[in-house]
Amino acid sequence: MKLPSGWSLIRAYTILIYVWMFTPIVAVVLLSFNPQQFGSFPMEGFSFRWYFRLAGNATILGAFKNSIVLGSLTAVLTTAVGIPAAMAFVRYDFRGKDTLNTLLLAPIMIPEVVLGVALLLFIRWLQQPKSFVLLLIGHVVLTLPYVLLVVQARLVGIKKEYEEAAQTLGASPFQTFWSVTFPLLAPAIFAGMLFSFTISFDDVTATLFWATAHNQTVPVKIFGMLRNSISPEINALGTVMIVLTVSIPLFAGYISRRFARAAEK
Amino acid sequence: MGTEKDPQFVKFRGIVKKYGDVTAVAKMDLDIPEGALVTLLGPSGCGKTTLLRMLAGLEEPTEGDIIVNGNRINDTPIHKRNLGMIFQNYALFPHKSIFDNVAFGLKYRSVSRDQIREKVKHALEVVRLPGVENRKPAQLSGGQQQRIALARAIVIEPDVLLMDEPLSALDENLREDMRREIDNLQRMLGVTTIFVTHDQREALSMSDKIVVMRDGLKLQEGDPETVYNKPANHFVADFLGHSNFLPGEVVGQDDENVRVRIETGDVLLARHRGSWKQGDAVELVVRAQRFEAHRQSHFQPTEGMNSFAGRIKDKSYMGGEVSYFIELPSGREIHVISMMRTRTYDYGDEVSVQVAPYHCHLIGREPEE
Ligand SMILES: Nc1ncnc2c1ncn2[C@@H]1O[C@H](COP(=O)(O)OP(=O)(O)O)[C@@H](O)[C@H]1O
Numbered sequence: 001m002k003l004p005s006g007w008s009l010i011r012a013y014t015i016l017i018y019v020w021m022f023t024p025i026v027a028v029v030l031l032s033f034n035p036q037q038f039g040s041f042p043m044e045g046f047s048f049r050w051y052f053r054l055a056g057n058a059t060i061l062g063a064f065k066n067s068i069v070l071g072s073l074t075a076v077l078t079t080a081v082g083i084p085a086a087m088a089f090v091r092y093d094f095r096g097k098d099t100l101n102t103l104l105l106a107p108i109m110i111p112e113v114v115l116g117v118a119l120l121l122f123i124r125w126l127q128q129p130k131s132f133v134l135l136l137i138g139h140v141v142l143t144l145p146y147v148l149l150v151v152q153a154r155l156v157g158i159k160k161e162y163e164e165a166a167q168t169l170g171a172s173p174f175q176t177f178w179s180v181t182f183p184l185l186a187p188a189i190f191a192g193m194l195f196s197f198t199i200s201f202d203d204v205t206a207t208l209f210w211a212t213a214h215n216q217t218v219p220v221k222i223f224g225m226l227r228n229s230i231s232p233e234i235n236a237l238g239t240v241m242i243v244l245t246v247s248i249p250l251f252a253g254y255i256s257r258r259f260a261r262a263a264e265k
Numbered sequence: 266m267g268t269e270k271d272p273q274f275v276k277f278r279g280i281v282k283k284y285g286d287v288t289a290v291a292k293m294d295l296d297i298p299e300g301a302l303v304t305l306l307g308p309s310g311c312g313k314t315t316l317l318r319m320l321a322g323l324e325e326p327t328e329g330d331i332i333v334n335g336n337r338i339n340d341t342p343i344h345k346r347n348l349g350m351i352f353q354n355y356a357l358f359p360h361k362s363i364f365d366n367v368a369f370g371l372k373y374r375s376v377s378r379d380q381i382r383e384k385v386k387h388a389l390e391v392v393r394l395p396g397v398e399n400r401k402p403a404q405l406s407g408g409q410q411q412r413i414a415l416a417r418a419i420v421i422e423p424d425v426l427l428m429d430e431p432l433s434a435l436d437e438n439l440r441e442d443m444r445r446e447i448d449n450l451q452r453m454l455g456v457t458t459i460f461v462t463h464d465q466r467e468a469l470s471m472s473d474k475i476v477v478m479r480d481g482l483k484l485q486e487g488d489p490e491t492v493y494n495k496p497a498n499h500f501v502a503d504f505l506g507h508s509n510f511l512p513g514e515v516v517g518q519d520d521e522n523v524r525v526r527i528e529t530g531d532v533l534l535a536r537h538r539g540s541w542k543q544g545d546a547v548e549l550v551v552r553a554q555r556f557e558a559h560r561q562s563h564f565q566p567t568e569g570m571n572s573f574a575g576r577i578k579d580k581s582y583m584g585g586e587v588s589y590f591i592e593l594p595s596g597r598e599i600h601v602i603s604m605m606r607t608r609t610y611d612y613g614d615e616v617s618v619q620v621a622p623y624h625c626h627l628i629g630r631e632p633e634e
Pocket residue numbers: 284287288289307308309310311312313314315316
């Protein structure tokens with residue numbers, strides 16, 4: 001098909017932007033397989049050298065452990081807080097509902113630097129030291145909006161009649177939640193958990209403010225390593241991070257779609 | 266109070282429901298006799314659903330009491346009311362099998378596993394869908410889903426069965442079958458039933474009692490024949506069937522009939538029901554099917570019948586019958602449905618219209634709104 005010249009210009013422009021966005025990422029991934037210390041193109045050979053180095057680096061492994069523990073706890077806590085909140089927003093009317101909803105969604109719009117500093121000031125005011133609990137609370141605040149949005153969207157799609165039918169048939173509100181609402185909500189809950197894990201796992205800016213020397217996460221560690229030297233290990237680590245943060249949401253999406261289909265069939 | 270059983274199983278007493286400024290139900294007093302099928306009939310937005318949902322416990326009345334079987338249930342939570350509700354879109358649990366759907370209510374009652382299996386099987390037989398236990402709701406057609414919803418509601422042996430426009434989501438031809446099935450089932454089980462609809466044919470064909478509502482108010486209640494033949498006011502007459510309204514004035518009466526002069530100057534007789542006095546502004550209500558049209562040139566009025574002249578203005582052929590729109594000398598148009606036993610007429614034909622006093626019903630003329 002022949003496009004008018006204006007359109008072909010826009011197309012070329014779009015392609016350029018994508019190239020500009022993805023070239024550094026591709027470079028990192030490629031260089032992580034480069035055996036040389038100071039990698040440059042063209043690559044001279046192919047090896048997993050830096051990946052083995054990474055696997056033997058105790059501080060990096062420690063950071064991985066921190067990230068996974070923090071991410072998992074964040075996911076569980078955020079969902080535990082997010083489901084009742086979403087239920088309240090979608091199913092009930094109460095005073096100040098809109099205000100509260102905006103407040104809970106605000107972390108998406110507030111710059112993370114501001115959020116980071118704010119929480120620090122808050123615990124300073126409470127005269128508490130920085131701790132893992134602070135980090136965890138911070139990440140819950142950070143990821144709650146996403147869980148709220150996903151779960152609310154699904155709840156809107158679950159007709160109120162299902163819950164009402166269950167109740168007229170004799171199920172208490174609590175039994176109704178577990179036998180009807182929760183199973184129908186499961187895909188969204190699962191997706192929300194994976195989202196919040198990924199966001200927690202991936203976060204740098206706010207975490208830089210909240211982490212102590214003992215609970216540094218992988219991104220914070222990478223940031224620290226970059227200040228000292230540029231080791232090819234970072235390329236390998238970066239590649240691992242890319243794979244994780246891209247594949248988890250994709251997986252979540254796939255699972256939730258399968259769940260949704262299975263529920264209807 | 267004696268030990269005699271109150272025949273009114275469900276009683277609404279002074280029920281009011283307000284949503285902010287909107288009054289959905291206004292001061293409703295209503296009795297539902299035990300074992301009866303009562304329909305709430307009225308146009309969309311008149312408060313039928315709201316009334317039903319208050320009985321189910323899904324909405325809280327702003328004022329008034331709801332009494333079921335002698336007990337005030339205002340403060341009983343939904344899940345303890347033992348009422349079977351059928352929703353407009355069935356509301357079958359999409360993630361559960363048909364068996365689990367029908368068995369749902371039994372799980373919260375002390376019923377053993379074997380009994381549950383037995384009861385579910387029986388309920389599915391009653392709604393004539395045996396053997397679908399393992400399917401999911403999405404694998405059934407609309408009519409079948411409706412039956413499962415019915416099975417799910419009756420299996421718990423509810424005190425009252427509540428149905429909110431249960432047929433409106435079905436195809437026209439399926440609706441008639443399903444209507445008869447619900448009717449038969451209700452008779453067989455003898456369960457007190459409240460049926461909400463905006464379809465007068467549904468209401469007329471299946472009810473023991475019809476409650477006509479508008480704007481949150483009860484306008485008339487009674488058995489189908491009474492509501493149809495003796496409408497209490499203009500709205501009820503207009504809502505049920507094809508009614509003609511001839512405004513007029515009472516000019517006299519005897520023991521049997523009231524004489525009413527209509528706009529054309531003709532004086533018509535209406536059977537005496539209720540009390541009227543000379544000079545009352547009234548409307549004469551006549552169903553379109555009750556008029557007979559005759560060719561004017563050959564017309565000999567029958568003794569004791571009302572008759573007046575008109576001209577065919579429009580007609581539409583409807584298979585078994587013909588609808589005529591006949592213009593009276595006063596300019597008013599009346600609607601006549603003729604069963605085509607006699608000849609048909611054409612545009613412009615001069616006709617005489619005849620109707621028995623027995624089929625003329627009088628209502629008070631309401632001030633123009
Ligand atoms: N949850 C609600 N909030 C506000 N107004 C409502 C609500 N439910 C019903 N209404 C209003 O109450 C009136 C009666 O509604 P409804 O009982 O659904 O009528 P029907 O079932 O006869 O069509 C309507 O004017 C409707 O807009």
